Amino acid sequence: AQKITQTQPGMFVQEKEAVTLDCTYDTSDPSYGLFWYKQPSSGEMIFLIYQGSYDQQNATEGRYSLNFQKARKSANLVISASQLGDSAMYFCAMREGYAGGTSYGKLTFGQGTILTVHP
Amino acid sequence: GAVVSQHPSWVICKSGTSVKIECRSLDFQATTMFWYRQFPKQSLMLMATSNEGSKATYEQGVEKDKFLINHASLTLSTLTVTSAHPEDSSFYICSARDQHLQYGYTFGSGTRLTIV
Numbered sequence: 206a207q208k209i210t211q212t213q214p215g216m217f218v219q220e221k222e223a224v225t226l227d228c229t230y231d232t233s234d235p236s237y238g239l240f241w242y243k244q245p246s247s248g249e250m251i252f253l254i255y256q257g258s259y260d261q262q263n264a265t266e267g268r269y270s271l272n273f274q275k276a277r278k279s280a281n282l283v284i285s286a287s288q289l290g291d292s293a294m295y296f297c298a299m300r301e302g303y304a305g306g307t308s309y310g311k312l313t314f315g316q317g318t319i320l321t322v323h324p
Numbered sequence: 325g326a327v328v329s330q331h332p333s334w335v336i337c338k339s340g341t342s343v344k345i346e347c348r349s350l351d352f353q354a355t356t357m358f359w360y361r362q363f364p365k366q367s368l369m370l371m372a373t374s375n376e377g378s379k380a381t382y383e384q385g386v387e388k389d390k391f392l393i394n395h396a397s398l399t400l401s402t403l404t405v406t407s408a409h410p411e412d413s414s415f416y417i418c419s420a421r422d423q424h425l426q427y428g429y430t431f432g433s434g435t436r437l438t439i440v
Binding site for chain 1: 358415
């Protein structure tokens with residue numbers, strides 16, 4: 206069963222507008238972490254934002270914010286004031302297990318969303 | 325910040341040869357290294373997990389004899405694609421885990437492997 210689902214293969218946004226990239230997840234582990242990464246055409250993985258399952262507030266990092274709906278098991282990424290340089294592939298990923306414990310393991314990635322920012 | 329240096333960034337090899345990809349942690353000790361494979365416009369698929377000084381754990385469906393992983397030290401992990409064929413052409417990327425890293429992971433820059 207797919208643990209991380211990104212249902213938007215591609216998204217388009219006008220420069221300076223906000224865009225939301227969807228991500229839903231499935232886990233029975235009470236301790237987990239959710240990540241968003243940006244992958245430009247060069248291939249490098251750029252960490253954007255992290256949300257822990259016990260975090261009370263939604264994570265924010267500059268123009269990035271994570272809309273964490275725990276009951277719905279969704280962790281959507283919101284990019285405000287889009288820039289041309291935001292055009293890239295975006296991945297949602299999940300780590301199951303407690304960060305400080307021995308089960309702190311692998312990341313499982315969603316299918317990705319290709320974001321194109323138009324001038 | 326923590327950096328993982330991955331080499332080569334791209335390589336073209338003839339079918340039947342072996343190719344080694346290195347991931348080196350530059351300013352921290354990578355206790356665990358994850359190796360991923362990615363086809364164009366697709367997700368990252370975990371191939372194997374290696375811990376320093378022990379055998380790698382391979383994901384289901386990954387041929388351990390074809391994709392040899394060595395994690396001999398806390399700063400170096402290698403992936404060797406043996407007897408490579410065109411279907412092995414892909415983007416390979418490593419990710420190191422260390423408890424001292426913020427949120428725990430840092431990625432190499434990836435290797436584009438083309439087998440001709």
